[in-house]
Each structure stands twice: as C-alpha cells, then as structure tokens.
Amino acid sequence: MNKIRNVAVIAHVDHGKTTLTDKMIHYCQDIGEKLPEGDLILDNNDQERERGITIFAKNITVNYKGYKINLIDTPGHADFGGEVERVLNMADGVLILVDAFEGAMPQTRYVTQKALELGLKPIVVVNKVDKENCRPDEVQEDVFELMFNLDATEEQLDFETVYGSAKHNWMGAEWDKPADDISYLLDKIIEVIPEPPVNEGPLQMQITTIDYSSYVGRIAIGRVHRGEINMTMPISLVKRDGSVVRSKIKEIFVFNGLGKQKVEKVECGDLCAITGIADFEIGDTICHFEHPEALPAITIDEPTMSMLFTINNSPMFGKEGDFVTSRHIKERLEKETERNLALRVEQGATPEAFIVYGRGIMHLSVVIETMRREGYELQVGKPRVIIKEIDGVKCEPVEALTIDVPEEFSGKVIEAITRRKGDLLIMEPKGDLIHLEFEIPSRGLIGVRTVLMNLSAGEAIIAHRFDRFEPWKGDIPSRNKGVLVSMEQGNAFAYAMDKLQDRGKFFISPQSEVYEGMIVGEHTRDSDLCVNLTKAKKMSNMRSSGADDKTKLAPPTVFSLEECMEYIAEDEYVEVTPKSIRLRKILLKENERKRATSPSMAIS
Known part of the structure; x- marks a missing residue:
C-alpha cells in the first residue's frame, strides 16, 4: 500500500483543475494507450463542455515511477459543493489549486475548510503564473493566511508550494523559472501525500x-x-x-x-x-458479512434554495417531449436524489407539483437541463431562498460575495449591490482591478450576474458562497419592468411586432409560435401589457406612402435557462421542453389574472 497515493484536486471554478489533471494523464500515459482527442478529456459531459466547468467529480488513475496515483477531479463552482464533500472522504491529501492573479476565491475557502477538517495533507499549486500582472508570492501568503484562519494544524500549515502553468505543461519550485514538464508536481505528490493507512479488521x-x-x-x-x-x-x-x-x-x-x-x-x-x-x-x-459496522455518515451542507417543478399544462403541451406526466417527473427527480446528495425533493400542494431544494440556481438549472435533454417537459417557478426560524427569529441565508471589476465601474457595482441589501466589507486594488467583498442575502443574488455584467460591460468577475443564516433583512426590489403578454394563439408576424417596438423589447423572432398568456417581451413600463402579435397586414389594391418600406426589427433578447429562472416573477413560469424554453404567466387568461390580483378575489 506504500505505492498508492489518493489525491483530490480542489479549487475555485476556472482556476485550472481539469487542465492540470489532463496534463498529468498525458504525461503519465502508458506506451500504446490511446487517449481521446482534444483538451479537457475529463469534462466528458455535454453540459460540462458547453459551460466550461466541471459539474461531476471523477476518478482516474495515473502510474508514475511505480506508484499508483488515484486522482479525484472535483467541481469548482459553489453550487456543486455536495460533489466535493462526498469524494474528499476517498483522499489522503489534496492539491489546493489557486490562480496566480485571483488568489484564494470563495469556493477555494469552502473546499479547503472541508479538506482541513478531514485532516488531509495539502500541497498548494499556484497556477497560471504566465498571466499578466500575476502575483504568485502574494497569493502563496494569502493561502497560508487562509489556512491559518481555518484552524489548520501545524503540520498542514507546513505545506509545500508548487508554481507553474498547467496550460503550458510545466510545474516547478519557482514561478520565474519555467520547468520542462510537470514531473516536479508528481514527485511532490509521492513525497508529501501520505500513503493510505492500513486498518486491520473486518471489511x-x-x-x-x-x-x-x-x-x-x-x-x-x-x-x-x-x-x-x-x-x-x-x-x-x-x-x-x-x-x-x-x-x-x-x-x-x-x-x-x-x-x-x-x-x-x-x-x-x-x-x-x-x-x-x-x-x-x-x-x-x-x-x-458477520460484522456490520457502519462508518460515520457523509455530512452534506443543507440546500439554500427551492423551486417549484410541475407538469407542462401550456397549449404547447406534449408537442416536443416524450415524458410529460407527473409520474415521469417524480420518478426522474427521485432518481436524481440518489446520486445528487445536495438535492432534496418534496411533494407540492398538488399531485402534479414538486418542491425541489438545491444549492443555487446553477445547481438546479443543471438538473432541469439534464431532464430537458432526456426528453422531459416541465414547468418551473421562481427560485426562492429557504427561510428558517432560529430562536423565534425569521432568518435567511447570507452569502459572501466577491467582485473584481475595473475601477471606472466600481461605483455602479457598489450601488447595485447595496440596493439588494449587500454590505461592503472590503474594497482594495488588485492589479488593474478593484476587489470588492460583500455580505448579501441569497435573495439579492437572484438575477445579479446579468445586472453586474451590463453595468461593467462584461468585465466583472463574480463569485459567491453560502456563509450563514442571518435575521431577515427586509424587502429587496425585484424586476422593475413589466412584460409583454400575448393575447392570441398563432404565429407572430413581423408587421405586428414592428408596430409594437416602441412598447418594449421582444424575446421572440417573427414566425415564432405564441399562445395566450405567453410572455413575448419586456414592457418599457412597470406594468404588464397584453399585445396581439398574430395580426397580419391586410392586403388591398390601394397604395400608400411608405407602404413598401421593409420592416426593421431589433434582434430579440435570448435568455439562457438560468437567466429565465432569474428573470421571472412570482406569477410566472419557465416552460422547458427538449426544443424550447418559454416564459409564461401561470394564469393564461387576462381576466383571470385581473381577478386574482383584485383585493376582493385575491388568491392566498
């Protein structure tokens, strides 16, 4: 057993875990073994490749100098922390990977804390030292300070540091002296990571x-x-x-x-x-067989967000999906909970509805996207944070939010976050960016990524992690615009859309199929507006000035699944099918919506 090393690779999202693991596979490959073509061969799931992140933890083995190194590649996004928590039990040591510019980000802190609590031996890998404005020495000191604050033991604090660039296939003892390959890191794994202990006794x-x-x-x-x-x-x-x-x-x-x-x-x-x-x-x-003695249960942090999943009952029902009934949805969600420990499912108020609890919007959207690709049709409601009562006080989850943004946008970013009940804790320069740290209720994070990207011209670097439950911080302003709602069923005509362009921006293209109650755009005002997009131009033998001008429509706003989930209000659903993602009102008819919102007929 002294020839085995069990190592987990942990880091914040996009710091290079999977790239480094790939390079180790290629360096240690057996002669004659054929490896798949392309980069990031471990990100073999379609969604992982499309999103550019690791979602599922994976096990691979490399052989180096007669040693068998079991590598566990883990997700870096905070929403998939449940994957990290359960696989760390298999490791004896960890590679803590940090970006030479960004340093220890929120998810790095989270997974490092879990690893230190389990007593795992760390090796710090400062990656991407080839980046401009990188600060490897400062980052190494930041990691030491982080581990000290997390109550690491003296042995854990006496960690080895390896510098390098996984992208350029080298790791060495000094960041300013590039090596020829990554063998230095593999040697350190064999030297530093302890061999697995041999525990005598029954299995x-x-x-x-x-x-x-x-x-x-x-x-x-x-x-x-x-x-x-x-x-x-x-x-x-x-x-x-x-x-x-x-x-x-x-x-x-x-x-x-x-x-x-x-x-x-x-x-x-x-x-x-x-x-x-x-x-x-x-x-x-x-x-x-004769000694049934259980190991301590794997502890998984509780979910922080819930969503309503229900059957698709729109006029488009059953046109695109194979699995459309509540029984299909229930069985699929129960199957998902078997391997996705951070997910929980409860029966809703009706037999067709289910309350699904998860770590965040991305965690839940991956489940929805997976079901969609498997042929399921469903509708989901607005994400809601989980509220607890602690010592008689209404409490909500609070998250640590970090934002790195160019200085000219920092004022707008701070204003946007404080409007969402965020408290600014730290503001300091970080290279050519301003580093901001906030405490913000989880409710305030719903839809914040789109807002910040628009404010910063797409240059903001955003990360967050769950911290603790705090007393309720009051109402947070939600979407400040109403929506354009279709009042007829049929195909949308460019002629009708052109006449309505001054009323708002559209989410659909001409000739898209629409139905009554479907959300087709965003209103310029804070109220909803019913529109008829199915009205075609009347043909006649009379000519008028400008009649032959071409219709010019602005390109539609196309939302991703996560953006749709963040955009909708309490009285709206996201309709998800294998081919389409649509927004709709829960009550499709206008008179029903008016009746529901009138004080005398309010729905509880």
Missing part, C-alpha cells in the same frame, strides 16, 4: 459515488477503509438509517487510466468499483 467500505452501466446496472464506487474486499464474497450493506441488507459482490474493478480494470480483490486504502449489490445509496457502508 469497511463507504459508497461515495454511484455509476451506471446498461450492462451491469448500478455500480458502487468508494474507498476500502478497513480490511480487504474479494470477488463473490457475501457482504452486509449498512444503510444510512441503520438497517442491514445481506448481499453478494459480483465483480470488482479498480481504476486504471481513464477506465476500469477487473480484479480478484482490493486491499485497504485503494479505490474500487463494485457490481452486484442492489438497493444502495451514497453514504451506505459495505461491511463484512
């Missing part, structure tokens, strides 16, 4: 990840904490609720390169994948 292995194969079904992945595991041996599965299920292992695999290799047995300290066990969940413990 214990905690399931931290679930994989699936259409041939063998569900696959349990985890680390053998005690004893050894053999093929075809009978085992006891201790579930999170304490119940014990007897089962038998069919096949055992260890990680080898990008794939898996079938073996007869796995010893203490190694990572493995197991088939043949039924009805298991993340956090369950695989034990010796």
Whole structure:
C-alpha cells in the first residue's frame, strides 16, 4: 500500500483543475494507450463542455515511477459543493489549486475548510503564473493566511508550494523559472501525500459515488477503509438509517487510466468499483458479512434554495417531449436524489407539483437541463431562498460575495449591490482591478450576474458562497419592468411586432409560435401589457406612402435557462421542453389574472 497515493484536486471554478489533471494523464500515459482527442478529456459531459466547468467529480488513475496515483477531479463552482464533500472522504491529501492573479476565491475557502477538517495533507499549486500582472508570492501568503484562519494544524500549515502553468505543461519550485514538464508536481505528490493507512479488521467500505452501466446496472464506487474486499464474497450493506441488507459482490474493478480494470480483490486504502449489490445509496457502508459496522455518515451542507417543478399544462403541451406526466417527473427527480446528495425533493400542494431544494440556481438549472435533454417537459417557478426560524427569529441565508471589476465601474457595482441589501466589507486594488467583498442575502443574488455584467460591460468577475443564516433583512426590489403578454394563439408576424417596438423589447423572432398568456417581451413600463402579435397586414389594391418600406426589427433578447429562472416573477413560469424554453404567466387568461390580483378575489 506504500505505492498508492489518493489525491483530490480542489479549487475555485476556472482556476485550472481539469487542465492540470489532463496534463498529468498525458504525461503519465502508458506506451500504446490511446487517449481521446482534444483538451479537457475529463469534462466528458455535454453540459460540462458547453459551460466550461466541471459539474461531476471523477476518478482516474495515473502510474508514475511505480506508484499508483488515484486522482479525484472535483467541481469548482459553489453550487456543486455536495460533489466535493462526498469524494474528499476517498483522499489522503489534496492539491489546493489557486490562480496566480485571483488568489484564494470563495469556493477555494469552502473546499479547503472541508479538506482541513478531514485532516488531509495539502500541497498548494499556484497556477497560471504566465498571466499578466500575476502575483504568485502574494497569493502563496494569502493561502497560508487562509489556512491559518481555518484552524489548520501545524503540520498542514507546513505545506509545500508548487508554481507553474498547467496550460503550458510545466510545474516547478519557482514561478520565474519555467520547468520542462510537470514531473516536479508528481514527485511532490509521492513525497508529501501520505500513503493510505492500513486498518486491520473486518471489511469497511463507504459508497461515495454511484455509476451506471446498461450492462451491469448500478455500480458502487468508494474507498476500502478497513480490511480487504474479494470477488463473490457475501457482504452486509449498512444503510444510512441503520438497517442491514445481506448481499453478494459480483465483480470488482479498480481504476486504471481513464477506465476500469477487473480484479480478484482490493486491499485497504485503494479505490474500487463494485457490481452486484442492489438497493444502495451514497453514504451506505459495505461491511463484512458477520460484522456490520457502519462508518460515520457523509455530512452534506443543507440546500439554500427551492423551486417549484410541475407538469407542462401550456397549449404547447406534449408537442416536443416524450415524458410529460407527473409520474415521469417524480420518478426522474427521485432518481436524481440518489446520486445528487445536495438535492432534496418534496411533494407540492398538488399531485402534479414538486418542491425541489438545491444549492443555487446553477445547481438546479443543471438538473432541469439534464431532464430537458432526456426528453422531459416541465414547468418551473421562481427560485426562492429557504427561510428558517432560529430562536423565534425569521432568518435567511447570507452569502459572501466577491467582485473584481475595473475601477471606472466600481461605483455602479457598489450601488447595485447595496440596493439588494449587500454590505461592503472590503474594497482594495488588485492589479488593474478593484476587489470588492460583500455580505448579501441569497435573495439579492437572484438575477445579479446579468445586472453586474451590463453595468461593467462584461468585465466583472463574480463569485459567491453560502456563509450563514442571518435575521431577515427586509424587502429587496425585484424586476422593475413589466412584460409583454400575448393575447392570441398563432404565429407572430413581423408587421405586428414592428408596430409594437416602441412598447418594449421582444424575446421572440417573427414566425415564432405564441399562445395566450405567453410572455413575448419586456414592457418599457412597470406594468404588464397584453399585445396581439398574430395580426397580419391586410392586403388591398390601394397604395400608400411608405407602404413598401421593409420592416426593421431589433434582434430579440435570448435568455439562457438560468437567466429565465432569474428573470421571472412570482406569477410566472419557465416552460422547458427538449426544443424550447418559454416564459409564461401561470394564469393564461387576462381576466383571470385581473381577478386574482383584485383585493376582493385575491388568491392566498
């Protein structure tokens, strides 16, 4: 076992974790092994490639100088912290990756705290030292200060620092002396990261990840904490609720390169994948048949946001999706909770509605986008933060928000955040940018990214993480514009849209199919306006001045799924189908909406 090293790679989003892991795979590849073409071969999920971020933690193995290094690539976005929390149990050490310019960002602090609490040995990797205005020495000191503030032990504070550029394929002891390759980092992993401890006694292995194969079904992945595991041996599965299920292992695999290799047995300290066990969940413990002794449960931080998921009941219902009923949606959400520990699902007020709890808008949007691509049709409501009552006081989640922005935009950014109940804590120069740190209610973050990007001409660098619950901070101003709502069903005509351009901006193009109650644009005023876009130009044999002028329409505003979720008001839904994303009013008919908003007929 002294030839095994289990290492997790953790960092803030876009600091280079997956790029570095890729370079290590390429450097250590076995002769003759064919690697996939292109960059970021670990980001193999469609959404990961499109968004340019890691969403799911992944296990790969590289062989270097006779050592087997199990690498765990983790997500960097705060919304996917649940993925990081569960896989850190498999590691003995961590590579804490920081950008040589940005330094320790909010998610770096969050995952570093989790790693230090588990007693993992850190190696700090200062990446991207080739960037302009980089400050590697200051960043290294910032990381030391961060770890000191997180109550790291003396041994953890005595960490090794490696400098380099994963993009340019080198790592070395000094940032201003580029090396030839990344072997220095691999040598440090072997030297610094401890070998897995050999715990004598009956088998214990905690399931931290679930994989699936259409041939063998569900696959349990985890680390053998005690004893050894053999093929075809009978085992006891201790579930999170304490119940014990007897089962038998069919096949055992260890990680080898990008794939898996079938073996007869796995010893203490190694990572493995197991088939043949039924009805298991993340956090369950695989034990010796006669000694069912569970490991401590994996603790996952609670969700901070909820959304209503319901069936699609719009006039477009069933035209594009294969799975449209509440039973389909319920089964898919329950399946998602098996592997997505940070997600929770509850039955809503009606049989067709479900309340889904998650870490943030991106966390929930990834679930919705995945369902959409699998052929599901559904509607989702406005995201809501989770409110708690602590000692009789109404409390809401508060987040730490950091913004790096050019100085000329800093005043507008501070004004926008303070309007959303944000408190400015730190304002200091950082290279050619101004570094701002705020405390802000999670409610204030809904829609803030679009606002800040518009204010800063797209140059703001924004990051946030959940901090704690604080007493309710009062009302926060929401969307200050009304919407244009279609009053007829049919195809939108350019002639009708041209006549309405002075009333607002459109979200649809000419010839788009619309229906009564569908939101087709944003009004210039703070009230909603019903419009008829299906009115065509009447044909006649009379000519008039300017009749032959071409219709000139401004390009429509196209929202992403997350932007739609942030944009809608309480009385609106986002309709999601495999081919379309539409905005609509919950009550489609205008007279029903008026009746619902009148004081005498208000809906509770």
